[in-house]
Amino acid sequence: MWTRGLRSGGTLIAVLGVSACTTLPRSGPDDKAIRQEAAFHIQGPKAGNPLLDYALVDLTPNVLSYFPQKPATSLSAGFGSKRSGPPSVSLGVGDVVEVSIFESAAGGLFVPADAGSRPGNYVTLPRQTIDTGGNLSVPYAGRIRAAGRSMAQVQADIERRLADRAIEPQVVLNLVESRSSQISVLGDVNSPAKFETTPNGDRVLDAISRAGGITASGAESYITLQRNGTSATVLFNTLLEKPEENIYLYPGDTIFVNRERRTFLALGASGLTGRIDFEESNITLAEAVGKSGGLLDASADPGQVFVYRLVDPAILARMGIPVDFKAGTGYPVIFRSNMRDPSAYFLAQSFPMQDKDILYVSNADAVELTKVFNIVASATSTVSGTATDVVLTSNPSRAFRK
Structure with missing residues (x-):
């Protein structure tokens, strides 16, 4: 009777499994339907082969010497x-200036004798812009070179040119707008x-x-x-x-x-997963592990901490790693740190993380084994429960027997 019930339960599970393919709810088409309906399918490498060739580099003191902390820039x-x-600022093309010329007495070149109630003994010329040739114009003094000279130099030049025409001329140059x-x-x-x-x-x-x-x-x-x-x-x-x-x-x-928002991606058996900001200008591998919540005691393998990065092929060549890659594109490298070794933490504290690195912490082997046991136990429990239900259904009176 038990064998027949178990066989019936297995049949029921198979029927439910087949019908589930079309009756259970989904958020979209399954992968099989996508493959079947595709007009073209460009297949990747066979199972077990990586999509890209990459180098696996264990983090050692020698390797660390090829990846120093980024040198600080300086102004x-x-x-x-x-x-x-x-710095001393000179006049330049486009500057707008105003020239005022003083004379010591009326009756001179710019201040007439019949000035009357004229306020002061000076005249202010219309504002002008230093032209593209770097010059400005002053009546009776001609074109004055201004660009590249200080205001004091230009004032002295105008005074010198007017000395034999005006009465003890004094010049004040006012910078109205500095465009240069x-x-x-x-x-x-x-x-x-x-x-x-x-x-x-x-x-x-x-x-x-x-x-x-x-x-x-x-x-x-x-x-x-x-x-x-x-x-x-x-x-x-x-x-x-x-x-x-x-x-x-x-x-x-x-x-x-x-x-420049600098981030790294934390995946695997760490306390936090997802994109994490550097927040500081530079962080190390040890700090990145800490920022991602550390290694989970229940699942992480401390001996398998990885950093994924595209590395300049020239650096790998200096390390003696033969790579055939175009310069500037970066070669895929996975750095591995064995944090079961107490001394590895010193290396991790000196290994600089880079923007867009991927930090991956692998699960321990025992975790994978536990997953298998859980699946087996769940399947066994389901089959056993189904078989019992089938037996009770085939003979309902048993359910009420003491």
Whole structure:
């Protein structure tokens, strides 16, 4: 009777299994239907073969030497700190200036004798823009070279030219609008704009402040300074931590603020899975494991901690790994750290993570075995329960026997 019930239960399970393919709810078509309905199917490699060739590299002190911490960038090294003071600003093409000429007495070239109630003994010329040739015009003095010269130099030049015509002339040059001495602040700031440089000089943080400040965290904001075809980049927090990096700006400088959200992906038997922000400028493998919740005691294999990364083939060549890959595309490499070894934590603390790395913690072998046992136990329990139900159904009176 038991054998017959078990056989009947197996038949019932088979029937239910077949009917489940078409009757159980789904959120979409199954993989079999997708394959059958496809007009073309470009198959991947056979089972057991990887989609890509890759290198497996165990993390050792020798390997670590090829992947040092990213060197800190510097503005002061590239452009000089200029601690002596702000740069001297000269006049330039496009600047709008106003020239006032004073004479010591009436009856001169610019102040007539019958000035009457005229206020003061000077005349102010109409505002003018320094032309593309770098010149401005002053009556009786002619064209005066202004671009590239200081205001004091231009004033002295005008006075010299008028000395034999006006009565002890004195010239005051007023800069109405400085268009040649501007700096630009662009990117991830609240109010990107162009600003005129101030006489006392502007530093990098001054310009960013005038643009409303950065819009993201200082640990994710990079500041690029461009000057005369040269550029240098530094982390915003570095400007705060190292005052010597907060250098003076020059006319024509451009500051670009860029938020670089640096993340890694944590998968496998770690406490947290998903995309995780660096939050700091640089983190190590040990810190990445900590940020992802550590290794789960119940499932993780500490000896199998992996980092997936595309590595410059030139670095692998220096390591003696033969790779045949186009330069710049990156070669797939999996770094393995055996954290069962106590000394491996020192290496992990020195191995730098990179943006878009994948951290994968493998399950322990015992976990996989437990999964198999659970499946077997679940299947055995289901079959046994079904067989009992079939027996009771075939002979309902047994259910009421004591």
